Amino acid sequence: MKNLLSASNIYKSFGEFHALNNITIEVPTGSVFGLLGPNGAGKTTLLRIINQITMPDQGVVLLDGQPLKPDDIRHIGYLPEERGLYKSMKVGEQAMYLAQLKGLSKAQAKERLKFWFERLEIDGWWNKKIQELSKGMAQKIQFVVTVLHQPKLLIFDEPFSGFDPINANLIKDEILRLRDEGATIIFSTHRMESVEEMCDHIALIHEANKILDGKLIDIKRAYKSNTFKVGLLPTNSENVQSILNEKFEVTPTSFKTINEEIQYNIKIKENDSVNDLVHYLTSLGQLTHFEEVIPTANDIFIETVKNN
């Protein structure tokens, strides 16, 4: 798959402080790319470099195979984490101004704003002052302004902060729709459930270094621990655990079912067959529940960061 954006060997330091240390990321065209990392890891700095707000000390950023040039800002929509609006301006005026700064003509800006305002059900706000808006309302306008010029690369830094669940969902659907229409999306967030839902690729940055990247599904495969969640109604309940302990790594667990079975997490060795495990378990009693434990993005995040 072709990469829309690739940043290679990016270094950036502020004085003595190294913000980015040899970071390389590849963002495939049409993907939703999650840029993850703990607070202060360097995510925002990397996004600023992609947006040409700051320059890297070393390294190149290619957009569509070409080095970034000032004019490329027209192809990028950036919703920074630190975002505000001119307080004294009216919503419509402001949106028109920002849209025109992005290179839209007056007529184009008006038409598209009308479309988006209706879509996000904010068309009554045109003449409101920004001061009158709540944080979530202002966020919607910022979102509209970010995507208005139909850039091929959209960058969202914590897009869901300040939204209630309904609006967060609305924005999530809009982002995915934009992806389906051909945009490539980079987004940075701490909300792992949205990473799970939306991202197909991720990169994890920790203390200026990239410690993990790739397709989310590949990463999950790599991180799986061959552990299975098992529910069992044993024929002889007395020494089931000790029998199992001899053969496998067993830890008690709990999940909700309608049976009163014993619940275990059972880890098998890398080369052991799952069929053998199932076979063995059925010999001990009635198997009511069998499921592979797939690591969540959250687990992977915590584990990787802790290990580094």
Place this chain on the structure above:
Amino acid sequence: MNHLSLIIKREYLNKVKNKSFIIMTFLSPLIMVGIITLVSYLSQLNNDTVNTIEVLDESGLFIDYFEDTENLKYKFITGVALIDAKYASEKSNNYGLLYIPKTANIEAFSEAITFYSEDSPSLSVMGAIENTIEDKVNTLKLEQAGIDSELIKELRININTKLETFAGKKTSKLGSGLKLAFGGFAGYLLFMFIIIYGNMIMRSVIEEKTSRIIEVIISSVKPMKLLLGKIFGTSLAGITQFTVWVVMIMVLSTIVSSVFGIDTGSVQSQQQELLVQNSGGESQQIITDVMMEINNLPMANLVIMFLFFFIGGYLLYSSLYAAIGAAVDSETDTQQFMLPILMPLILGMYVGFFTVIENPHGTVSQVFSYIPLTSPVVMLMRIPFGVPLWQQILSLVILFATFMATVWFAAKIYRVGILMYGKKASYKEIVKWLKY
């Protein structure tokens, strides 16, 4: 529409539509005209009362020598004892009582005269009285010495050197002052503009930071364009306001003076009268001199250069304020910067008044008329004395180039300032900023 004009338009409309801006635009002229009207009304009120001063002249030398003026009447009383006169004067609400005793000789007058009054008398009244007495006493002394005072007056000769350039242009001593006035006027106007609108530019540059929109803006516009747009937009708003002020003050003072019959110009005209009086009866001569000087000035050159230097100077100082705005995070950090920025301008004024007038084409004058921070004042003061066009243009080029350089530099600070996380900037770091 390109970015710059978009930004200028937004800045301009944003300023002009601001409520407090509108209020100040229309309120300030009202307040100003109101104050001027009040002052001239009060001074007229003062002028209307006629004060009476009683004079008890026991020496008999000064009878009817004091001349009444519009506001001051002298009443001579005779044959009364001092105590009674004082008592009567106090009762009758007079301004005061001037007591001139009989003295052994004329010299003794210097210490013998007393003025009694309720409150301390005004300086101008005392001055008038003392002048009159001195005048009389001196005449008396001259007479005693057998000298005719009239003869002395006749013998006194007033020298008035006529000035003419080698090229045959007639000039006068007034010329130098008049020439400086043009530069001084420009300097003064620049001063006012910067004081009134410098802060506005600074605030406008900080606006993006306080409203946290900076990253959104800066990812679509180059900081240089943003700052230029802010400087131009705010300046245009300032010019709009200033124009409204001038027009409104003119209209209002015309209305006030015609409706209420109060001459708002009377305060100034009194001073002018005083000036003319002080220079003796040569007012006619002065006026012709002034006219001649004005005719001699290279008016076209001056007016055009005034515009260019004024605009250039204003833009340069604005860009300094923009640079400060770019470097700080909030408005509270900016207060202390007001004065240091104005210092070079003040220096320019001093150089103009003390150096240019002595030697308009000397080294100091020349150097300062090229230094961009002082050239708007100094060069404008030099131009009336005749400066080659190439020098004027060179100075202008330096001025505008410095303006652009300052904005460019401010843009660097601006971009880096938001992203530095409060880290101290080393020299290496600054060089790196500049490269970017």
